[in-house]
Amino acid sequence: MQTPSGTLEFDGQAYLDGRASDPAVLGWMEGTPPPPGKRVQFGVQPTLGFPQIRWSLCHMRELVPTVNVWRGDGGAREFPKALRTSDVEALRFQDMDGRARGWEESLHDTYTDGIVVLHRGRIVYERYLGILQPHLPHSCFSITKSYACTLAAALVHEGVLDETRTIPHWLPEMRGTAYGNATLRQVMDMQIGVKYSEAYADKSADIWAYSRAGSLLPRPAGYSGPGNFYEYLVTLQPEGAHGEAFAYKTVNTEVLCWVMKRATGVPFARMLSERLWSPLGCEQDAYITVDSIGVPMGGGGLSASLRDLARFGELMRRGGEWHGRQLLPQAVVDDVQRGSDPAKFAKAGYSLLAGYSYRSMWWVSHNELDAFEGRGIHGQRLYVAPGAEMVVARFGSHPVASSAANDPITLPQLLALGRMLKG
Amino acid sequence: MQTPSGTLEFDGQAYLDGRASDPAVLGWMEGTPPPPGKRVQFGVQPTLGFPQIRWSLCHMRELVPTVNVWRGDGGAREFPKALRTSDVEALRFQDMDGRARGWEESLHDTYTDGIVVLHRGRIVYERYLGILQPHLPHSCFSITKSYACTLAAALVHEGVLDETRTIPHWLPEMRGTAYGNATLRQVMDMQIGVKYSEAYADKSADIWAYSRAGSLLPRPAGYSGPGNFYEYLVTLQPEGAHGEAFAYKTVNTEVLCWVMKRATGVPFARMLSERLWSPLGCEQDAYITVDSIGVPMGGGGLSASLRDLARFGELMRRGGEWHGRQLLPQAVVDDVQRGSDPAKFAKAGYSLLAGYSYRSMWWVSHNELDAFEGRGIHGQRLYVAPGAEMVVARFGSHPVASSAANDPITLPQLLALGRMLKG
DSSP, X not given: OOOOTTEEEETTEXXXXXXXXXXXXXXXXXXXXXXXXXXXXXXXXXXXXXXXXXXXXXXXXXXXXXXXXXXXXXXXXXXXXXXXXXXXXXXXXXXXTSOEEEHHHHHHHTTEEEEEEEETTEEEEEEEOTTOOTTSOEEOTTHHHHHHHHHHHHHHHTTSSOTTXXXXXXXXXXXXXXXXXXXHHHHHTTOOOBOOOOOTTOTTSHHHHHHHHTTSSOOOTTOOSOSSHHHHHTTOOXXXXXXXSOOOOTHHHHHXXXXXXXXXXXXXXXXXXXXXXXXXXXXXOEEEEBOTTSOBOTTTOEXXXXXXXXXXXXXXXXXXXXXXXXXXOHHHHHHHHHOOOHHHHHTTOOTTSTTOEXXXXXXXXXXXXXXXXXXXXXXXXEEXXXXXXXXXXXXXXXXXXXXXXXXXXXXXXXXHHHHHHHO | OOOOTTEEEETTEEEEOTTTTOHHHHTTTOXXXXXXXXOOOTTTSOTTXXXXXXHHTTOGGGTSOEEEEOOOSSOOOOOOBOOOHHHHHTOEEXXXXXXXXXXXXXXXXXXXXXXXXXETTEEEEEEEOTTOOTTSOEEOTTHHHHHHHHHHHHHHHTTSSOTTSBGXXXXXXXXXSTTTTOBHHHHHTTOOOBOOOOOTTOTTSHHHHHHHHTTSSOOOTTOOSOSSHHHHHTTOOBOSOSSSSOOOOTHHHHHHHHHHHHHHOOOHHHHHIIIIXXXXXXXXXXXXXXXXXXXXXXXXXXEEOHHHHHHHHHHHHTTTEETTEXXXXXXXXXXXXXXXXXXXXXXXXXXXXXXXXXXXXXXXXXXXXXXXXXXXXXXEEEEEEGGGTEEXXXXXXXXXXXXXXXXXXXXXXXXXXXXXXXX
């Protein structure tokens, strides 16, 4: 691609490249006050527009209301370090377009804000770029889904939830919607026939109406649409059958979280705190964006520190066991790793994810590393590779929402990394 | 006063009493979703209205955007305990209206959410009521001012700020406003002649316009007023002379914080983290509400845990020294404790605060305990009593904003407590 120096091209459009869009270089929100051209303001500028998104994803709670995920009273349980910085940085691999790539370039070209690599539970590589710091929470976007559904799967294992029941068992409000005859398991695997579009590049996609309902996007003057997530969910109409194909739709996670809260009475933030943040010995509190009635955005609202994200991946790699305590049932982790039916996944048409399946809101590669992934828009990734005893947590602020924009570099990069660590 | 059972009367109006208004009893925000009558929603219900304020003050960040005050990487430094619960709870005293009071009743009748009492640096009493918990931040309201101005006084001591300079030295924008010829010290002691009313009971008082500018109150449709704190501050016009009388006006603290940020480049939240939260070994992160361009509300936006608030009081009681490290200059603490001119304070007409003065945004009692206080609306109090080697941190959610509504109980209560501990 012929693009001007300091830019990269995606879908025919040129963007400042990783170095040129560094938020520290651009000076977002610096100054007293920041000059108008350097402000990131909810309802004034598109806070998730590029390049200001490179600032926003480390500062979500300064833009919208949030609920805290408490790390608990205990101290942090720090990862041991066994750094292999030079080995990692010497890594070279071929991207999906056949181009040779070096490690450093691959970080910048995926607009990486931070990356930590664990091997056998030890930090072998850790790097922060832009304005991310080890203690700063960064948006996880849809990796939030993997947290939510893993907890849901644990509740199923414990008998608190029955995954064969249909949604109205817990939410009678959902009768007459697309979810009236959907089982909880179909929701957990996103095999739901619902009229709802998640095409981020399409300004009229339903994802934006959902975001406005949840107060994640500003509402136009005179807005009379749904006032919160639940009011939006009850409007969803069927389109096609359930259980036949994977179809990635964030609203499934909101329905799931609504079920979890209704069934247990425990708010999502408290469940994360009690079941994961506190017993994992997380280093920092996390937080979740909330709608106008305090409902956390289970489909994408979590912000966490990079190492704390890695802790969750490492817990999954260890089969749910954490220093002598089983925090998640081994059966739940095994089930995620087995994945679901790749044939149903294939119907969704992800050309870069050949052979994948989707299970309990994890993307299961079925590759040589047995890797499964939490994936969030704009470059968020939690890559758990039991076959290489490796976990990679990465935050990014890529100009393009869809993971398809960074997969051509990211997937070969992580595979090469796993192969190297496997030795 | 003849009021129905379960109510208390203030300024001729009856309110649910402390027990009847317990937010856990009333069930605010409980349910999935909470029923409309149990919701606390920014822009829909008055979130600081009573009795929903009893929920809101523990949940400010779920209502508005906030910035984090990081507790740092180190572990918490916990207070030793030397509980004297039964001694404290046996305390009886006479309130300012001449009525005999018991301890338990005094907690409920001041709508206390939590109180911790330190004597010689050890916790002798600790109690949580309503929905406050040890780890939950609660609004400090104007105790935020005492934090801000103590840091400002430290910057003056260090030579970073010159308190004899007038405000335009740092903020040329403030030429032509009330602050054009005001010195920093006059701002720090709130001896500013500025047309601005802080009468909370008056719906047209300037405090509400200030709050709307800072996004702490919803804006009416078509709002075209100031878009942030700074835009509001430059509209302030003179009214009377500076340096002649104490006049409590929150905008002074916003001007002060603007100066601190302009002069140092360090955001208030980071300064609090680096100079206090981290070296004090605070137990929890705190947070501050922010306006639409990320400016924290230095006049009242801080939420902190009760014990962390007590840590700040204890630091002041110890003359700024904290386990071998001087976190604040002794001279700054001594200067606060000496207070300023009670004659200038008397002009403000606080009938319940006879003999007080105001220095560096602390209320200095000049009483037998040499007590000085941070005071916030709706019952927030940090009472530092060197003469009794006592510090009391209290959070409340009183139906009436003005401290005058709880002072008739609080001041004799704390004095009696100090006398008992002094022995």
